[in-house]
Amino acid sequence: MSLLEIKKAGAPVLKQKCVPVEKVDKRLRLLLDDMAETMYHAEGVGLAAPQIGEPIRAVVIDVGKELIELINPVITFREGSVKDTEGCLSVPNLYGEVERSAKVKVEFLNRRGKKQHLTAEGLLARCIQHELDHLEGQLFIDIAESLHEGEHKS
Numbered sequence: 001m002s003l004l005e006i007k008k009a010g011a012p013v014l015k016q017k018c019v020p021v022e023k024v025d026k027r028l029r030l031l032l033d034d035m036a037e038t039m040y041h042a043e044g045v046g047l048a049a050p051q052i053g054e055p056i057r058a059v060v061i062d063v064g065k066e067l068i069e070l071i072n073p074v075i076t077f078r079e080g081s082v083k084d085t086e087g088c089l090s091v092p093n094l095y096g097e098v099e100r101s102a103k104v105k106v107e108f109l110n111r112r113g114k115k116q117h118l119t120a121e122g123l124l125a126r127c128i129q130h131e132l133d134h135l136e137g138q139l140f141i142d143i144a145e146s147l148h149e150g151e152h153k154s
C-alpha cells in the first residue's frame with residue numbers, strides 16, 4: 001500500500017463531476033486500499049477519489065466503527081435536517097457549519113462489485129453526504145455558513 005497525495009482546494013480535479021466506476025477490479029481495490037491508508041494517515045473520517053486525483057465515483061469512510069467503501073454510491077432516501085461543523089482534508093484548517101439531511105439511505109457497489117445498501121444517521125450520514133458532494137465537484141466551503149479557521153477535525 002502507499003500514501004497518496006491529497007489534492008487541495010484550487011486543484012481542478014476537485015471541481016470535476018466524477019465518472020462512474022465501470023469495472024470493479026483489482027486496480028480499483030488497490031486504489032481503495034491506498035485511499036484508506038491515506039485517510040487514516042491524515043486522521044480524516046472520509047476521502048473521495050477526486051481528492052487523490054482520480055475523478056471516479058469511489059469513496060472511503062471510517063467514522064470510528066469500520067471502514068466503509070462506496071463505489072458508484074447513490075442516495076435513495078433522505079429524512080430530516082441538521083446543521084453541524086465540517087472540515088475537509090482538501091481544505092486544511094477551515095471549518096464551517098453545513099446543513100445536511102439527518103438520515104440517508106445509500107446504494108452502492110462493494111469491492112466485489114455486489115450491490116449493497118446502508119442506512120445512516122449522525123456523523124456517518126453527514127460524512128456520506130460530504131463525500132458524495134466531492135463526486136459532484138462540490139466542496140463543503142461552497143455551501144458552508146460561517147467559515148472559520150480552527151482546531152476542529154472532521
Ligand code: NI
Nearest residue numbers: 087088089090
Ligand atoms: Ni472533503
